[in-house]
Amino acid sequence: MNKRITIQVCMGTGGMAAGGAEVLATFESLMKEKNIPAEFKKECSMHKVGCRGLCARDVLVDVIAGDNRTTYQYIKPDMVQRIIDEHVVAGNPVSDWQVTDDYHKFHEKQIKVVLSDCGNIDPEDIGAYIAAEGYKAIDKVFNAMSPEAVIDMIKKSGLRGRGGAGFPTGVKWEACRKAPGDRKYIICNADEGDPGAFMDRAVIEGNPHAVLEGMVIGAYAIGATKGYVYIRAEYPLAVERLKKAIKAAGERGYLGKNIFNKGFDFDIKIKLGAGAFVCGEETALIASIEGQRGMPRAKPPFPVHHGLWGKPTVINNVETLANIPYIIKRGPEWFSSYGTEKSKGTKVFALTGKVKNTGLIEVPMGITLKEIIYDIGGGIENNKKLKAVQTGGPSGGCITGDMLDINVDYESLAKVGSIVGSGGMIVLDEDDCMVNVAKYFLNFTQSESCGKCVPCRIGTKRLLEILDRITKGLGKESDIDLLLKLSGDIKSASLCGLGQTAPNPVLSTIKYFREEYEAHIKDKQCPAKVCRDLLTYSILEDFCKGCGACMRACPAGAIKGEKKKPHVINAGACIKCGSCFDVCKFKAVSRG
Amino acid sequence: MAFKVTIDGKMAEVPEGTTVLEAARMLNITIPTLCHHPKLTPFGGCRLCIVEIKGIPRPVTSCTTPVNDGMEVTTSTPQIEDLRKTVLELILSDHPNDCMICERAGDCTLQEMAYIYGVRENRFEGERRTYEKKDGNPFIERDMEKCILCGRCVKVCDEVQGVGAIDFAYRGFQSKICPPYEKDLNCEFCGQCVSVCPTGALSGKMWSRLGRQKDVKEVDTTCAYCGTGCNITLHVKGNDVIRVTSKEDTWNEGWLCVKGRFGYQFINSPDRLKKPLIRITPKDQSNPPFTHFAKGGHGGITRSQFKEVSWNEALDHISGRLTEIKAKHGADAIGGLSSARCTNEENYAFQKMIRAAVGANNVDHCARL
Structure with a gap:
């Protein structure tokens, strides 16, 4: 008890969902009751949990006593008492609840730059970021570097846009710097919309100041006086932490008028997206900030020449910007020591x-x-x-x-x-059907198409319809060729990146899993047994014990049978939900 | 600064800012378009105008791409034509196949494209958008199933008319153009949107099924509604005006207001005055006509209170009465009110008559259109 105790509770979206706030509150009240002086840190669990192991292991709690860090997993409020009694007070970590080896293995091959401070610092405390060398990069840039030198350094580092296209960041900045314009803008694209992606969310929730610092440096380099963070309204925690971070940075003089007395003004405004995937496309994003419908326009002119309100504008992804302070602080050689010849970091x-x-x-x-x-x-x-x-x-x-x-x-x-x-x-x-995977993504892109150009608006709809009929067993022999033809045409003729890439899931699954398409079309079979319309359920007489579990589980009343005698499925009434297959303990239900 | 551009082997020198499509048209090279309109900002949605430009790996839309110096453009290759056909088939796969009853048959850009590209079979048959609700406004028929979302109506309403009554709504296949909250159109009803629609999606309610373009005789004239004097084209079938349009190469650039475009029924109206009338019964002083007009009535005036006269008789009557009133009450007892439907020259002559011939300064003009 003579050591200083720090307790870190995961409070990212994942940690919050698992009850992080309650765990932290329990720690606070119990420690207060026992009069134990401890320093509490709210910590962005998304990153830390993501990096350390599994979001599914939330709530993760670190108890740091001196130099010893003990990490607990799956912590619930009612477990807090024992951790305090045994670990905090008596000094014996609770071994039952500690993370296991695979948790540590998860980290071994990772190298953390963008996530290096995520999960270690309180994202809502600018002091914590500053203590972790935060805003040192701004200091260096403002006091010792010209905008050109900053651009050179970023170019030398080899950093490429992390939003997907991989355009060299330094080159983009340089083009914007050189573009004539009385006013310039820098926009942080935090409109992360891919299904299953939460990188940008985690970075903003875990370390918003790194993104802001990257933006200030970018603004200095290109000569922008105003910045926007275009962020999804569906990320309330990220928005809240970003707001707090902008306020705190303004109070400390990292944003606002005359930063570092260098006569440089820069402010950041948050613009909430309304849930359109296409607004991640830069010209649509600009239209959205301007109050227009989020529809892309043809490029050129590129935003670096003709962007927000017609002024030269740089748009960088969250992760790209979060890399900037680290590159400035540690040097371009350090950054480019990671990665391959053309893909650095x-x-x-x-x-x-x-x-x-x-x-x-x-x-x-x-x-x-x-x-x-x-x-x-x-x-x-x-x-x-x-x-x-x-x-x-x-x-x-x-x-x-x-x-x-x-x-x-x-x-x-x-x-x-x-x-x-x-x-x-x-x-x-092996349980995933590749036709179904393609259909899933096409369903997403076709409903997220902005509707402006024909190949994307109607073409993706037709692709989806063809995929849909294949998964229903109604595919025609010519459908694969038709998918290939239409996919190619959509890629060539669409206006923006959404349409130009939308057929990729179809093309790539046909390329590598053509036989699965053929099985659906010719044999009316789904090899992964996913496509419901292609499945038939029957009960194997020899295995059925007549327990009636399937009969009770069937929501359609399609299974009949006497007790202890083999049951039978009425194929006409069966809705192919698979409930019988799931409940049968004797593997007597066959799915094929 | 002038840029040199080569399109299909033909050279042109064009000013900076000229698009590839504009340059091609200067060279009399045809590039098919649906969403492009020369008077509106480029949209780039229909993708028919795609061309190949040397050095650019993918086809680009000629309507949105500005010419660069030394640019080499090819407007037609087998691959480009193939893409255009796919795009057309896609549009037609979501379009009612009802040209036989469509107002615009024979005068429809989409139909023309289908004809040029020989689209009969469609590889991409599938779901079509269907809308049951019809717009209840009195002027503009909006058949949104025929809409190809070229965006011209949205642009003309915003960029030319400055009204912004309609815009794109929804996403993906369900995208449509509609007034806010999908209510009935409630705008100026200038009908500019109708004039730029390349298909039968927008048309005038009052000319529905009165005659297609091939059946009408076009008569160019000037709109008589105001001194602006827009050039209009009357579409005459038999002896009836069934539609009014305006051509793009007129000084009013083809734009019209609600009166010019839709207010033409007076031409064949039985109430229309064709000869001068002189009142034969005395005015009812207790029931001044203007109060009745204000209430929406006709001031108790009927045709039987008047008699038809020749212009000579009418003018004699007017000069006689003016002289009489002036002699009896002085010139200031007389005032003149002219019409905004007269030309500037006519209005000038009228005020001159009141001031110089009558000698009064009581003259005004009903500029209340």
Whole structure:
């Protein structure tokens, strides 16, 4: 009890959902009761949990006594008493609840730059960020660097846009700096909309000041006087922390008039998105800030020449901006020491799907997919066979299970028909139907199309209809060719990135899993047994004990049978929900 | 600054800011378009105007791409034509196949494109948008199933008329153009949107099924509603004016207001005055006509209170009465009120007559259109 005790409770979206706030409150009240002086830190769990292991293991709690850090998982308020009694007071960590080896293994191959402070500092306390060397980069830039020198440094670092396209950040800044204009803008694109992606959310929730610092540096480099953070309204915690961070930074003089007495003014405004995926596209995003409907326009002119209100504008992704302070502080050589020849630095991925350790990871560019899935991710759930990894969300493609040695970087993924994208990584196993996966993404893109251009508005709808009829067993032999033809035309003829990449999930699944399409079309079979319309359920007489479990579970009343005698499914009444298959303990229900 | 551009092997020198499409048209090279309108800002939605530009790896829309110096453009390749056909088929897959009853048959850009590209079979048959609700406004028929979302109506309403009564709503396949909250149109009803619609989605309610374009004779004239004098084209079928439009190469650039476009029924109205009338019964002093007009009536005036006369008789009558009143009560007892439907020259002559011939300064003009 003579050591200083710090308790960190995960309070990101994941931690909050698991009850982080209640756990923290319980700690506070019990410690107060016992009169134990402890310093509480609210910590952004999303990152830390994502990095450390599993969002599913929330609430994660760190008890730091002196130099000893003990991490607990799955903590609920009623477990707090024992941790205090045994660990905090008596000095004996509660071994039952501590994280296990795989939790530590999850971290070994990760290299954290953007996430380095996430999960270690209180995101709502600017003092914590400053204590962790925060705003030192601004200090350096304002006192010792010209805007050109900043741009040179970013160019030298090799940093490329983390929003998906991978455009060199320094080059973009330089173009904007050189563009004539009496007023310039910098916009942080936090309109993260890919299904299953939560990288930007985690960065803003865990370390909003790093993003703001990156924006101030970017503004200085290009000569912008005003910045916007375009963020989804669906990220309330991130918005709240961002608001607090902007206020705190303004109070400390990192934002506002005459920053560091250098005569440089810069303010940041938050613009809430209204839930349109297409507003992540930069010209649509600009239209949205201007109060117009979020519809992309043709480029050129590019936003660096003709952006917000017609003025030169740089739009950078959250993760790109969060990298900036670290590059300034540690130097471009340090940054480019990570990664491959053309893809430098690290990348944050949201690892989801059928992998054991789902969560947020940050890895050096060029790491193999195998390392990500088996070393960091801990392998496939239930020891099933890996079928494919979907990267890049609805704009991306699939990488098959036998291509695991591929390096994860912009060029290598593009070569096999996928993309790094903004960083979604969905692991699929043998139970996933690839036609259904393509249909899922097409359903997303077609409903998120802005409706402006024909190939995207109608073309993706037609793609979806064709996929839908294939999964219903109504596919025609010519459908694969039609999908390929239409996909190609949509890619060539669409206006913006949404339409140009929307067919990728179709093209890539046909490329690598054509036989699955053919099974659906020719044999009217779904090999992964996912497509409901292609399944039939029957009861195997020899295995059925007549327990009646299936009969009770059937919501359609399609199963009949006497007790202790084999039951029968009436195929006409069966709605193919699979309830009987799930409840049967004797494997007597066959699905085929 | 002038830029040199080569399109399909033909050279042109165009001013900076000219789009590839504009440059092509200067060279008499046809590029198909649906959403483009020369008087509106480029949209780039229909994708028909895609061309290949040397050095750019993907097709680009010629309507949105400004010419750069030394640009080399190819407007038609097998791949480009193939993409155009796909785009057309996609549009037609979400369009009612009812040209046989459509007002715009024969005068429809989409139909023309389908004809040029020979789209008969459609590889992409699928769901079509269906809208049961019809707009209850009195002027503009909005058949949104025929809408191809080219956005011209939205742009003309915003950029030319400055009204912004309609915009895109919803996303994806369900995108549509509608007034706020999908209410009935409640605007100026200038009908500019009707004039720029390339399909049968927007048309005038009052000319519904009165005759298609091939059946009308076009007569160019000037709108008589005000001194602006917009050039209009009467669409005459038999002896009836069934529609009014205005051509783009007129000084009013083809734009009209609600009166010019929709207020033409007076031409064939039985109430229309064609000859001068002189009152034959005395005015009812207890029932001044203007109060009745204000209440929406006709001031108790009927045709039987008047007799038809020739212009000579009418003018004699007027000059006689003016002379009489002036002699009896002085010139200031007389006032003149002219019409905004007269031209500037006519109004000038009228005030001159009141001031110089009558000798009064009581002259005004009903500029209340």
